[in-house]
Amino acid sequence: MEYKLVVAVREDLGLSKGxxxxxxxxxxxxxxxxARAKQEKWYRxxxxxxxxxxxxxxxxxxxLQDVAAKARSLGLPAEVIQDxxxxxxxxxxxxxxxxxxxxxxxxNQVTGSLKLL
Amino acid sequence: MEYKLVVAVREDLGLSKGxxxxxxxxxxxxxxxxARAKQEKWYRxxxxxxxxxxxxxxxxxxxLQDVAAKARSLGLPAEVIQDxxxxxxxxxxxxxxxxxxxxxxxxNQVTGSLKLL
Numbered sequence: 001m002e003y004k005l006v007v008a009v010r011e012d013l014g015l016s017k018g019x020x021x022x023x024x025x026x027x028x029x030x031x032x033x034x035a036r037a038k039q040e041k042w043y044r045x046x047x048x049x050x051x052x053x054x055x056x057x058x059x060x061x062x063x064l065q066d067v068a069a070k071a072r073s074l075g076l077p078a079e080v081i082q083d084x085x086x087x088x089x090x091x092x093x094x095x096x097x098x099x100x101x102x103x104x105x106x107x108n109q110v111t112g113s114l115k116l117l
Numbered sequence: 118m119e120y121k122l123v124v125a126v127r128e129d130l131g132l133s134k135g136x137x138x139x140x141x142x143x144x145x146x147x148x149x150x151x152a153r154a155k156q157e158k159w160y161r162x163x164x165x166x167x168x169x170x171x172x173x174x175x176x177x178x179x180x181l182q183d184v185a186a187k188a189r190s191l192g193l194p195a196e197v198i199q200d201x202x203x204x205x206x207x208x209x210x211x212x213x214x215x216x217x218x219x220x221x222x223x224x225n226q227v228t229g230s231l232k233l234l
Contacts, residue, residue, distance in 0.1 A: 007142070017134050018172045018234035024138040025124070025145035025170045032146050033164075047150075050201060053142045055135045084167060117135035 003046040004054060005031050005100040006111040008067050011057040013095065019088050023081055024055055027098030030079040035101050039077065046101035056114035061094050071099040071110045120163040121171060122148050122217040123228040125184050128174040130212060136205050140198055141172055144215030147196040152218050156194065163218035173231035178211050188216040188227045
């Protein structure tokens with residue numbers, strides 16, 4: 001089986017390249033910690049396979065929260081990231097959500113229709 | 118004390134926004150794992166403070182390897198990331214290096230002169 005982590009980023013914020021990379025980094029570490037605690041088998045398989053990651057976009061915060069809710073309803077790790085807000089966006093702005101690491105076919109049920117960044 | 122993780126990305130590769138974010142995600146997770154295993158106190162403090170991350174640039178692979186070597190000489194977590202090479206760059210291309218998480222003043226000795234992405 002193959003495992004992946006998908007991070008869905010809000011496209012309406014127009015984040016810079018560096019800011020976006022930092023948010024994806026937050027999501028990746030938070031999801032890794034969450035999976036390690038709750039689904040250790042998935043976490044270990046994902047690491048062993050080279051920790052595959054994919055970045056996609058969502059229109060706005062409402063769609064982002066829909067993604068998080070759907071992921072949780074399927075029992076997948078789902079971490080909503082808020083920015084510390086030192087630059088670019090107000091403190092507490094929701095920037096992205098990480099789904100997984102989990103088996104591809106489960107993650108695809110949540111993020112399969114979202115377009116790649 | 119404050120802790121941070123700095124990821125230095127090669128600017129000569131001209132990576133896309135999505136590709137760059139994925140590489141930074143790899144570095145963040147790899148550095149978190151490395152710190153957790155070797156410097157657990159730093160890892161826990163960094164997480165407790167909100168896992169601060171900064172992305173900077175290096176000119177090319179030679180400068181990137183210099184950063185990694187200097188970080189290791191100071192006993193800091195340093196993870197050199199190679200791309201799986203499915204798109205944009207050949208498989209095995211070194212894309213970035215993560216330094217930390219570690220105390221700010223130590224990380225600054227390695228990455229303090231590099232410019233923000």
